[in-house]
Amino acid sequence: MERAETPLLEVRHLSTNFVTDEGVFRAVEDLSFQLRRGEFLGLVGESGCGKTTAMLSVLRLLPAAGRIVSGEVLLEGEDILKLDAAEMRRMRWRKMSIIFQGAMNALNPVRNVGDQIAEALVLHDMAPSRRRAAARVGELLELVGIDADRADQFPHQYSGGMRQRAMIAMALACSPQVVIADEPTTALDVMIQAQILELLERLQRELGLSVILVTHDLSVVAEVCHDVLVMYGGVLAEYATVDEIYNEPLHPYTRLLLEAFPDLSRPDERMISIPGQPPRLNDLPAGCRFAPRCPMVIDRCRLEPPPVRQVRPGRWATCHRIDEAGT
């Protein structure tokens, strides 16, 4: 697969806070990454590491307490953080769409599925007539493996996996450049997970879709992603291609993550868990955010937060101890 020259989506030094009565939560700090045409980026990290917040920031869909305090989000070269509300609404879904985590409630239970998909088409002037809209809805549903006749049904008449697929169909309705899939397979059983991943892969092949896949599941990432961004405690821990991450993880957290996953080929190995708790984002320690739990921590880590360093072109990590090679 050829790598296009200019990235489709580029996020530079994005920082997002939540302002509450209990202080300011620094949920995302200095996050930068790129997404190229036709590529899948895996955004990995445990619950609470800021992945979803980062994605909501990119789409400007943060809850009322959220503040994007710095950074740029360049879609095809244009900083969408600078768009006014009307321009932003036009851009939404048309250029960039999102499949939310836990699609159970992401569809309105009182309107039928086809209606809700058609709503997006009509809004963005992509359906000159009702018939065209209905036809397109049928196409989209078939694309994700749902019978087109079921467009008139309501979300509660769909199974969980079908609802997720309907969400994907809806996300593709306006043929966006970028699709953000936030934990699309969590809360679904294994078989459905596999189906959905297959679907995403097929869409990438057939439509040249560019996807940011947010997940905590490294195996999913290994299967479909080109690049991987590992987040911890709101910051970028490591950012590289999927091969580099798996074969040569640089950040201690990445290494622990890889070890924590049981390997079928070695069933007798002890399961390792990462001790400790993630940091409280309103009460961050000085120094590296991972220091309290890091097996390779030294004094410097506790005093000075490590910078996001480019180790090689296209290879970033945030750790003081990168230079010391080790597996």
Next chain:
Amino acid sequence: MITPPPEPPSRDAPTASAQFKQRSLRMRQDLAGMLAQLRRSPLGVVGAIMLGLALIAATFAPWLAPYDPEQSIHVTIEDIYARPSAEHILGTDDGGKDVLSAFIFGSRVSLLVGFSASLISMFIGGAVGLVAGFYGGRIGNALMRLTDIFLVIPDLPLMIVIVAMVGPSLWNIILVIGILGWTGTARMVRAQALSLKERQFVLRARALGAGNFHILRRHIFPLVLPLMVANTVLVISLSILSESTLSFLGLGDPTTLSWGGMLNFAFTRGAISARAWWALVAPGLGIVWVVLACTLVGNTLEEAFNPRLQSHHLQGEDKMIASPSHIQAEG
């Protein structure tokens, strides 16, 4: 095919946005928490002050009222519906008596009936709710059906019919209002009892051999009580409205004069054509004052139990992209 890995450890870590959502849920759901909520809310404070003033007026009525409403006086035609003057700050009523004094003493009846009736309602509603929620089963279902029936039946007509038949004494009125006012409390208490029943400390107590009644008394009831208190304050406002309506319709206790009763006399004895607005406005304002006070306080107290939604999806867009001044202001 790679097997699905377990979720990486620290599964219980809340997401960044969820971390701060916990705040309102952590609000203490007991009496202290309620009072704290009351202090925090401006409307609640206003309500409390209003209620306090009313209670003071009722308690110290004999000292505050310029005239004694019980005292029979000799009146001439000029004394009837006399306009407000230095002698009678709120004028006189259809019998030549001072409106202000009647007003101050009237607070006693309204407040007495309101509080007593709602105590009865709280008692019945609490009992029904606790039994239905805690014991559940057929008794619980039957009780809830009964509650639903009483909810549907319109209260005022029923109250009118009963009071008209048994006679409008103060005690009768209190009983009738009390016996018809428990449905809301019952539903709410039941819901809470249901959820408390499954909690850890109850299961633990059972494991230690505690009987049902013991659990109810020592564990469940103390937790249900604050919510009942909050709800009862709202029931007080409903009771006062009921009493004044019954009195206005002529079903008040003839030996005492409540605000509703004052309005009944004024209305049926020509205050409107006499343009005696003072006889009509004052008692009504009294009712509004007390009812509004209880409503404000009750709503505020109940808020301590509703996890207040921080914001909804259509809010906060203007602040999302922070400008440098914003960042400075909010830290």
Next chain:
Amino acid sequence: MQRRDYLIKKTAWSILTIVFVLILNFFLFRILPGDPTTAIAKDPRLTAEARQALQVRFGLDRPLLLNLEGGSLFDSQFFAYVTRLAQADLGISFNFNRPVADLLGERLLNTVLLVMGGQLLSIVLGVGLGLISAWKSRTAFDVGAITFSLAAWSLPTFWLGIILLILGSSYLGLPTAGRETVGMDYAGWWDQWRDIGRHLLLPTITFTIVLLGEYMLIMRSSVLEILSEDYILTAKAKGLSHLQVLWGHALRNALLPVVTLIALNLGFTVSGAIQVETVFSWPGLGSMIFDAVRRQDYPVLQGAFLLIAVSVVLANLVADLIYSVLDPRVKSA
């Protein structure tokens, strides 16, 4: 669940409630000390024969609920009462000496006129205000709207009526009582309805204001809950504007629980109607109750209560029906 099952369940429930109301009504007028028929029949000044005759006449010699003495099981006061009800016999008014059913029938239309107008207006306004209030939650508008609604809810309906009566008649020359101007000659049907309209104005406004507060608060909390749901965020992500989100997603969903809650609050409506009709002397069921109380006309009181209670139960059933039509989750198996 199946819509059919849902409706069957609700209908059975309504029937049960109505039966309860019938029994309640029956006992109220047999057991409470104020029952005139028993009082008359027990009057010590009557001779024993006269008393006996009266008892038989009023059916008071029959057993109360079920006849276990011999003959038909249903030869009791209660079933006599039920039989009479089935024939729309609600007794004879003490004061007017006419069948209660006739009297109620005459007044029913007037009450419906008043209630329909007020309900419609207050629902439309209440729903609108509630929606905007929730949308603009915690802004000045919201706080103001809440305060207004709380105040409106706290006003005794009859007092608001009195105040509006005074203001309306003094400053706007609006009529103060009745449905039509006494002794007026009407040029035609339109003329008459204009007169009625003028008489209807203040009562309707009073009624509307009181209900408005209640409905606004109900709608507001319903919408607030909905605006926090995930599908609202999806709608926003699709690029819909606030108005489009409110109209296409929030409104429909919020109205569902509101339909049920309005039905549940019909007791409030009834209470308001009684008070408004009394204050404005509007010749409906409510003022009839007021008169009946004053004149101790118990058959009328009993009949009116029955009619109103049964109407409310039926109205709730209708609301359940509407709900089942609106909510697609109630349709499929």
